[in-house]
Amino acid sequence: MRVKDLAADRSAAGLPELSLIVLAEGPEAIAADTQLNRVVARQYLVRALRAVQRLDAEHRSDPALTAVREMLDGMDVDAALHWALRPEVTGWIWRSEVGAADPARLLRLLADCLAYEPAAAPASVRLGGAGPVGTSAPVVTGDGLAQGSLLLGWASEGDEEAVRLDPARARSFASRLQAAADILEQVWPEGLAVVATDIRAFGALGGHRGLKPLNFSVHGLRGLVLTSERPAYMLAQSLVHEATHQRFSGVLDCVSLVRNPKATHYSPFVDAERPLGHILHGILSFINDAYAAGRYQPTESDPVELDRLERYRLQKAGQLRTAEKNLLEAAELTAAGEQLMAGCREAISRLSRG
Template sequence: MRVKDLAADRSAAGLPDLALIVLAEDAAAVAANEQLNRVVARQYLVRVLRAVQRLDGEHRADPALTRVRELLDAMDVDAALRWALRPEVTGWVWRAEARSVDPARLLRVLADCLAYDPGAAPAVVRLGSPDGPAPVVTGAGLAGGSLLLDWVAEGDEWPVRLDAARAGAFAARLQAAADLLAAEWPEGLALAGRDIRAFAALGNHRGLKPLNFSVHGLRGLVLTSERPAYMLAQTLVHEGTHQRFSGVLDCVALVRNPKATHHSPFVGAERPLGHILHGILSFINDAYAAWRHQAVERDPVELDRLERYRQQKVEQLRTAEKNLLEVAEPTPAGERLLAGCRAAISRLSGG
């Protein structure tokens, strides 16, 4: 890939209407998310190129920088954009842009990132993405994504390192969820499949209660425990939405007062506006997946549980939207996103 080829590519020229990426119910929403994905990928590719350029000044002969240049030279623009949104690449970008970063350490981390090989994963989940299946990160050495799991472990939850058999069983549970979602809400899977690029396992110490999260700087990596397929289907769209919204936040300001806070009914505590928006968007999709499953569920106990869950989330969504609008100063892009949220909440409410 030559830089002038990237500069000439106009396919990532602008963001789509953000109202369309809130809840996928038709082909227009799927197309809008494809455009958003390309815009976000282009931004990360530019950030990679800038970080490499900064390091080139004094470390041009470093093997890791040489390898990055060789990789990008061998790619066309489409391949380079796909590569730029891999979680190990976005994770490195965030570290490269940190203040007071040690260049020698940054180059060592870059070499570790380049050693990760998603193609060597012993198990994958097929989400219908044109980019191919999502690997299960096992943490078995650098090639197995140990660096990714080390980065994740800097937070509150420790990911599980898996052998090949355990990775296969974990992938099978996720595949059952993806297949269920494909049958019940194909547009939802289309968005999740574009936004999720890899999975890692969390311990199942909460039983049926959800245990799943994403990390803003590790784009596309979703961590989750194992639950029944229809619950994991909710997880797929919930975490896919977090990934999608993180991309939006990387590209455009949604409010003019991002440091403002308000009460979030999702966690029962004061949170910044961006966190509240994350909750609104992810639970819109989570609750909608549960609603779609109600149409095919035959067990009266589960039907009752699903209905109670939907009603609970609708009430939380209404409260979160009200709280957000009490303090938020939306930009034009934020207005469009909020318009999509209002329409989606009305849809979930039966309006």
């Protein structure tokens, strides 16, 4: 890939209508998510190229830099954009942009990133979907650099530690996620299409919360989703929930949604005061989560599970109305924020009507 090839590529020229990325219904929404993904990928590719250029000034002969240059030289624009949104690449980019980052450490981390090979994973999850984004996501086991030990180490820097898996355990974990993806394919194929665009890899978390959700994404590790194991329909909700977090993180990388980002208000999702960006994350992700529950509900025959689904949908609809009200009380929305909230208001209204 030559830089002038990237400059000439106009397919990532601008963000889509943001109201369309709230909830995947129909080809227009899927196309909007694909366009957003490409815009975000272009931004990360440019950031990666700039990071390499900064290191080149004094370390041009470093083997990791040589390997990156040679790899990108052999790629077309589509392949380079796909590479730039791999979670280990975005993780390295964020670390390269820290003002006091040590060049020697960055070069070691870059070499470790290049050692990660998704194809070496003992298990993966077929997600389907069309376009340049791959149709399966590997399970990151953390069994050495080739299987993502650096990536899981970064993901474990917060409150929850990712579980390292042996091959048999990775295959079992992948089968649980596959059952969830298969449910989405049956009840909400557009939901699976955006999952395929927005999720690139999975990591495992311990199941110590039982049926309570335990899943998260990390803004700087784009496309990586960590989750515990739960019944398949609950994991289907988690897939669209986390894909939405990934999608919204991309929006936040590109455009400001509020003019007062430091403002806070009460979030009913966590029963605590949170910054407006966190509340927006919750609104978008629980819109998709509750919608997935509603799409699955007519296929369930167990009265216990039907009751659980109905109570969950009603609870989330109420929380979404409260979160919308609180956000609009505090937020000074930009034009882009108005677009996004128009889609959120419509979705919340529909969910509230059942």
